[in-house]
Amino acid sequence: MEDFNYEKDADGIVTITMDMQGQSANTMNARFEPGMRAVCDKLEAEEGLTGVVFASAKSTFFAGGDLHDILATESVDESTFDFIEANKATYRRLERLPVPVVAAINGAALGGGYELCLACNHRIVVDDPRAVVGLPEVTLGLLPGAGGVVRLTAKLGLLTALPYLLEGKQVRPQDALAVGMVDEIVEDRDALVPAAKDWIKANPENATQPWDEKGFRYPGGDALHPKVKQAILASSAMLYQKTRGLLPAPEKILDVAVNSMRMGFDAALRMETRRFIGLMATKESKAAISTFFFGMNAIKSGKVRPEGDPWKAGSAAVLGAGMMGSGIAYAHAKRGLATRLKDTDQANAEKGKGYSEKLCDKAIAKGRMDDGKKTALLDAITPTTENAEPGSVDIIIEAVFEDIDLKDKVIADTWPMLSEDGIYGSNTSTLPISILAESCPDPSRFIGLHFFSPVDKMKVVEIIMGEKTSQDTLRKAYDYVQQIGYMPIVVNDSRGFFTSRVFGTFMDEGCQLLVDGLAPSAIERAAWLAGMPVGPLQVFDEVSLILSQKVRKTHKALDERLGVDSNFGHHNTATVDVTDPMIEMGRGGRQYGGGFYDYDGEGNRTLWDGLGQYAKGNMDIPMEDAIDRILYRQALETLRCLDEGVLNTEVEANLGGIMAIGFPAHTGGAIQFIKGEGIDQFIARAKGLAEKYGERFAVPDSMFDRLRDDTAKAA
The missing domain is CATH 3.90.226.10 (2-enoyl-CoA Hydratase; Chain A, domain 1)
Incomplete structure (x- = not known):
């Protein structure tokens, strides 16, 4: 006793x-x-x-x-x-x-x-x-x-x-x-x-x-x-x-x-x-315990955070009052972080603050906020077209359009606002942080802070380390993300980082299934049965086909500027084959009136009846194969990110995939999914998919060595 x-x-x-x-x-x-x-x-x-x-x-x-x-x-x-x-x-x-x-x-x-x-x-x-x-x-x-x-x-x-x-x-x-x-x-x-x-x-x-x-x-x-x-x-x-x-x-x-x-x-x-x-x-229980208990606690307790004193931002500036910038300003204000919301047009800046007001009104209607808290939240956001006083802002978040020339200009123009102890973050989703950092007087204080849309619901931030980003800046960025109540996932610099790379494979596999002859409704059904929150065709419409095309063009221009071939997204061939012709037809996605789906005046959607023209094959694809293609494609890309050093830990790979891009939660995340299936069994299935559907499912066995070692140690 x-x-x-x-x-x-x-x-x-x-x-x-x-x-x-x-x-x-x-x-x-x-x-x-x-x-x-x-x-x-x-x-x-x-x-x-x-x-x-x-x-x-x-x-x-x-x-x-x-x-x-x-x-x-x-x-x-x-x-x-x-x-x-x-x-x-x-x-x-x-x-x-x-x-x-x-x-x-x-x-x-x-x-x-x-x-x-x-x-x-x-x-x-x-x-x-x-x-x-x-x-x-x-x-x-x-x-x-x-x-x-x-x-x-x-x-x-x-x-x-x-x-x-x-x-x-x-x-x-x-x-x-x-x-x-x-x-x-x-x-x-x-x-x-x-x-x-x-x-x-x-x-x-x-x-x-x-x-x-x-x-x-x-x-x-x-x-x-x-x-x-x-x-x-x-x-x-x-x-x-x-x-x-x-x-x-x-x-x-x-x-x-x-x-x-x-x-x-x-x-x-x-x-x-x-x-x-x-x-x-059961593998579901092991996945949940590993990821949602031990994994989540590891991140919350700072096991992947650099050592050092806690840091807290006292003031912030968000550049760009679009949907992302407005959402980030709301996230700041909700935690009491005073924020300047800057845009080139005062009306746009005011509209950006109005986004927070709408969210407050929804919360009040649901009984989750009162008028006093709404007032305090809105008072924390200052819409403006002007820079703050030099040296007065602890953290700056650049959230302008995904255009490298525009970002270069904005970063150089607004850097003087930064306090001596402050850090500068870019909300880029794919552009290399190391290249953007060239616009900074001090690249060691520049870091990627990739939020996800809608910001008020997606409680995760992908922190991207540039080649010259200091550990001190990473520590502050980590603390800042937790300060505003979000979960930090730390990755290293590369084209598309982690989340955008994996998310791109999900959307592309939807297009690959379409090209192979699977009915569009069956594609969306396969994603639902796999556990994805939304089907790849619907996701493409929400993200917009045009935005995806712009990202590809941006990276092509970046390659030309640097004189390299990054090979970025080279496996995503079906995306090009399907979406480029659709864009030429005026089908750029939901916000453009229609894409893979048609939309009526009330927002209801039905699959576009013209999608059959993109089916080049008439393959008899079993539903089990369609489900596995959707899951294995993302899991393999996640494994590549881990193998290449873009990802640092399995914990961040698992939680980042679930929280940022919707990888099925019941699996415990992409890496846990591989372990849950059994490494040898997963490899065998991937090889079978590669033989039947293409080399994008083929990876060398050596890529699994780290997982084997971790499994052996755990045993």
């Missing part, structure tokens, strides 16, 4: 203070079950016991299962079942104690931690926004395996419990109290245990859980209640529409929640265990 401090007071109340030795948080590690079993043995043998309080010596209450152990699980068997059941048995023993048990929640109680709280008779939480409760297992490709699905359904009823089970929401104290996930709030941590003891003294008979009482009824009705039956049917349909059948965890959670109401409580707990261990070794 070294991890559990056991203390009995004069009133017969035992306080169990969890304090897992050698770790910063309490988790269900290998010592948890033996320790909890010993606690239960002692409590059941305790004479004069009147109540039990569970508290924590850590800054959080309980973090749940040990994800390192789950990630290391390669297969499951009856011993896995027995292990999970043994852990759950201690919670059931707590429920059957003849005295009240109270959880004193001093910080985050998530997963197995909140499941412990559910096994208590009463839950008291401190009034601190960090003291969240919830069952986030679904976000890790798992389900709550320590009774969470069964107990939350029984406590709240199916209709109320499902959103918290299927979305993994982490709930703050006041909201948790309102919905019934906790029962009481105290002002500070010192009041938790006294409040728990007071409740025990006032409720000595309240020692039986509702679901163990005779005649228990589920809140809102059982599985046969007409309203509940209707919700079950609707939930199944909505779940498939959302997950596309690619995520097993939500389906299993719904299955357990619904069927738990049709059987005995202990039988439901065993069923929950079966479903849980069925998810433990």
Whole structure:
């Protein structure tokens, strides 16, 4: 019991203070079950016991299962079942104690931690926004395996419990109290245990859980209640529409929640265990844990950030009040960063600020902002046509058109605004930072800061290091991106960097499928089944065919200027074959009236009936091949970026691909997708695609050596 401090007071109340030795948080590690079993043995043998309080010596209450152990699980068997059941048995023993048990929640109680709280008779939480409760297992490709699905359904009823089970929401104290996930709030941590003891003294008979009482009824009705039956049917349909059948965890959670109401409580707990261990070794769970837990935490904690003191920008200037510049200004203002929004025309600058006003009004309509916050946000944006005073701006973001001559001029003209400690960022999506830096008096303070559209929704920034960009500038850029609430992905300079290169292959593969003879509707369907948020033809329309063509022409002109052949996008042959003729026909994309789709006056779209003319072949392409072509094309380009040193880490490759360009989240990102498929199996499939569809799927086996080494080390 070294991890559990056991203390009995004069009133017969035992306080169990969890304090897992050698770790910063309490988790269900290998010592948890033996320790909890010993606690239960002692409590059941305790004479004069009147109540039990569970508290924590850590800054959080309980973090749940040990994800390192789950990630290391390669297969499951009856011993896995027995292990999970043994852990759950201690919670059931707590429920059957003849005295009240109270959880004193001093910080985050998530997963197995909140499941412990559910096994208590009463839950008291401190009034601190960090003291969240919830069952986030679904976000890790798992389900709550320590009774969470069964107990939350029984406590709240199916209709109320499902959103918290299927979305993994982490709930703050006041909201948790309102919905019934906790029962009481105290002002500070010192009041938790006294409040728990007071409740025990006032409720000595309240020692039986509702679901163990005779005649228990589920809140809102059982599985046969007409309203509940209707919700079950609707939930199944909505779940498939959302997950596309690619995520097993939500389906299993719904299955357990619904069927738990049709059987005995202990039988439901065993069923929950079966479903849980069925998810433990899945590639979807490993992908989610690797990317969305360990990967995200690595970036948030600054593991890929250069060492040095924290830096914070106090003032900013955004150059260009188009959609990107206006969105960046809004992102700044939302975090209180005072920003000059500069354009060559005052009316355009004012219009750019108006974009923020529209976003504020939408937030107010949804109850997410009030008039005071709107005023403060808008006051932080100053539309102007003039430069700021020399040396007065901490960070400048250039967001003008993707024209290298224009950018050169703007950078040289606005550099004097920069403070002595400031940095200058370009929002270019493809132009080499090292070349743009030639316009700077000090290239070491110049860096790429590539935002994505729409900026208010795409919470990621691709940070591009130029040849002369200093580590000090990278550190400041990293801190700036986190300052405004975005996720930084650091890459090295190259044509198209990382995201634009991979995104280009996605759109091109849509065109390749069209050229090969696959029906346009089937192309979009394949992307949907693969897990992409939008099909490649629709994406092309939204981005605009003309913009894609301009990028190609810009790089061709850059090659001529530098006297080189960059070979940029040389595999994207179908893009040229399909979109150049379409542009000549006046079909430049959605904003130009139509492209791959036709649009009516209300914005509804239908695929253009003239796309068949671009089919040069009449190949019988199985849907499985179409799906794999879309995924493998992007994964291989991501791997090339990693191999070439454009990308530095797998974590950034995975999260950048998901958050910036929509690579299917269920895979855990492109590199994790390769590992999830199995490196040798992936190579074999890629070779098969290359033989059948072209050399763009062919890569040397040596490109996978780094992944093999990482996999071997992990094992």
